[in-house]
Amino acid sequence: MESFGDVGDDLLMAGTLEPAKRGGTGPGELCALPDDLEREVREFAGQLREIFGMLHMSLGQYAALNYMDKGALSRYLSGRRIPARPFLDGLLGELTKARGRPVTTEVREHLHDLHLRALESRDKQAFQVQVVTDQLATATTELRETRNQVKSLQEVLAAREQQVEELIRDSRQLRAAWTDERERTQAEIGLLREQERERDQLLAEIETLQQRLTYARRRQIEAERRCRLLEAALESVGDPRAAEREEGATARDDESTESASPASSRSARGWPSGHQRMTYPAIERDPAPFTRESDWWPPPGEPWPEQAAAWRPPY
Numbered sequence: 001m002e003s004f005g006d007v008g009d010d011l012l013m014a015g016t017l018e019p020a021k022r023g024g025t026g027p028g029e030l031c032a033l034p035d036d037l038e039r040e041v042r043e044f045a046g047q048l049r050e051i052f053g054m055l056h057m058s059l060g061q062y063a064a065l066n067y068m069d070k071g072a073l074s075r076y077l078s079g080r081r082i083p084a085r086p087f088l089d090g091l092l093g094e095l096t097k098a099r100g101r102p103v104t105t106e107v108r109e110h111l112h113d114l115h116l117r118a119l120e121s122r123d124k125q126a127f128q129v130q131v132v133t134d135q136l137a138t139a140t141t142e143l144r145e146t147r148n149q150v151k152s153l154q155e156v157l158a159a160r161e162q163q164v165e166e167l168i169r170d171s172r173q174l175r176a177a178w179t180d181e182r183e184r185t186q187a188e189i190g191l192l193r194e195q196e197r198e199r200d201q202l203l204a205e206i207e208t209l210q211q212r213l214t215y216a217r218r219r220q221i222e223a224e225r226r227c228r229l230l231e232a233a234l235e236s237v238g239d240p241r242a243a244e245r246e247e248g249a250t251a252r253d254d255e256s257t258e259s260a261s262p263a264s265s266r267s268a269r270g271w272p273s274g275h276q277r278m279t280y281p282a283i284e285r286d287p288a289p290f291t292r293e294s295d296w297w298p299p300p301g302e303p304w305p306e307q308a309a310a311w312r313p314p315y
Helices: 039-055 059-065 070-078 085-099 105-122 124-237 240-256 262-268 280-285 306-310
Strands: none
Touching: 039 070, 039 085, 039 105, 059 070, 085 105, 085 124, 105 124
16 A cells, blocks of 8 residues: 655544555555556555545446546556546545545645656656646636735725715815805904994094083083173163163262262262172183172162173173
């Protein structure tokens, strides 16, 4: 019985090979390997025989289940002919189904390497074809993986581009809203400043109006006082002819009663003592003493002095 060489004879774990059991259908039914086989071919054929023995099938059963010629299967297992790579992969597939666990990548690569060495030792052209085929298979697998990767990356890229477009759109909307808000804020600031300027102007105008009002009230008071003074002066002056007649009558009365009335002597001399003489220059210089009628009004029964009778307002 041939061994598995570098792989080992009794590796019973999942995905490994184990030697065929004695008895029943298996390599025991096969003829011994010819002595004239190349070393690489003998090693590869021995590995095929051990794998086939693990299936516990006869040559006819395996050939029928896999739609192949029984004689061709026998030549593969005897080393007379080196099978193509699909036969080796199919044999490993049947082993996976029989054992219920897959063959490891290490065992598969080891068997592929034995197959290539066997081809190289017997058929250079077949070896070259197999090498190129293996390279094509590797390239095809890589192409499939890269296509899947490209598709996945395209999907991710499309999603990211969509996110970027949404972010750009949101950013534009925010910028537009911010611009509107800034313009609205600037307009409000301008309105606020205009209102502040208007407020300052109104405050200044109010201050000016208050000053003018104070001055106007003072002038009103002065005008009212002057009116009262002038009205009193006008009443005191009266009609000049009436004043002359009254003065003549008063003089005659004074002459008849001069000896009997002490006041007649005071009347002849003008204002009695304790009273001020009302003249226009005195009123113009200081009107305060004439604000009360008792300060300048003559006593009852006494005539007005000539100065008061002859006085006329300057207005």
